[in-house]
């Protein structure tokens with residue numbers, strides 16, 4: 586968990602009922618409503634993500650510092666910071682947060698990155714997607730007893746959404 590005075594660490598994720606978050610390097614659903622929520626939750630904040638996730642997005646996101654975890658010396662996407670360990674990613678993200686005057690760092694996936702940061706997370710902003718898609722990337726197993734619901738909102742399926750979902754924010758107990 587974040588030490589006092591340190592930015593809090595929030596995982597932002599959309600997951601199926603079965604814990605699936607991705608398939609073949611892509612999201613396994615089309616949820617336009619959720620992409621808007623993602624944008625508003627992450628805007629202006631440093632984001633830490635895995636190399637496979639940034640490659641699936643294909644570009645650095647606007648007005649957000651993207652810190653990419655990779656063992657590679659470089660990657661083909663411009664405008665991101667590279668980190669070669671979770672500690673380095675947190676140090677870089679902390680510097681960017683201080684520079685921008687924000688008190689939150691976003692852990693943006695995918696599955697490997699959520700698993701590596703799970704024990705340090707303060708907050709989860711989860712879109713529970715009303716589906717059980719096939720997938721090859723999952724959110725890690727989590728002890729839900731360690732988390733308390735802060736807000737919960739049912740989201741009906743909009744015109745550009747495949748299915749309904751539920752937005753839930755959890756904080757560590």
Ligand SMILES: NC(=O)c1ccc[n+]([C@@H]2O[C@H](COP(=O)([O-])OP(=O)(O)OC[C@H]3O[C@@H](n4cnc5c(N)ncnc54)[C@H](OP(=O)(O)O)[C@@H]3O)[C@@H](O)[C@H]2O)c1
Pocket residue numbers: 597598599600605606607608609610611612634635636637638639641654655656657668669670671693694695696697698699701722
């Ligand atoms: N539903 C959602 O909310 C959501 C969010 C994000 C992503 N996704 C999905 O998740 C899938 C990708 O997840 P994933 O688990 O396959 O990959 P990932 O977590 O995005 O990236 C894994 C890569 O991160 C790097 N990495 C991991 N730990 C590292 C460490 N300790 N030090 C240095 N580098 C490290 C490695 O890159 P190198 O191989 O370059 O060394 C590794 O191959 C995609 O399908 C994506 O669409 C879904």
